[in-house]
Amino acid sequence: MSNPVPLSFNFVLFAAIAALAGLAVSLVVGLLIGAALLPRGHPAADRLRRIAGEIPRFALAGLVWIPTVAFVGVVAFFALV
Numbered sequence: 001m002s003n004p005v006p007l008s009f010n011f012v013l014f015a016a017i018a019a020l021a022g023l024a025v026s027l028v029v030g031l032l033i034g035a036a037l038l039p040r041g042h043p044a045a046d047r048l049r050r051i052a053g054e055i056p057r058f059a060l061a062g063l064v065w066i067p068t069v070a071f072v073g074v075v076a077f078f079a080l081v
Contacts, residue, residue: 016066024059028052 031052038045 013067013070017063020059020062024055028055
C-alpha cells in the first residue's frame, strides 16, 4: 500500500509543526530571560513567568489543529477542482 498523501504535503505539514514548536520554545526562553533580568519579586517578572508557563499549552493546542486545518484545506481544494 502506498501513502495516500503526497510526500510534499507531509513535508509541509512537518515544517509547520516544527516551526510552531521552535517558535514556542524560543518564546518561552525569551520570556524567562526577560523575567531573569528583573529583580526578584518584581510583579512583571512574575507575570512573565506565568505567561511562559502557559505557552506549552497554547502550542500543543495549535499543534493539534494543524492537521485538522490541513485536512480541511485539502478537502476544500479537491472540492473546488
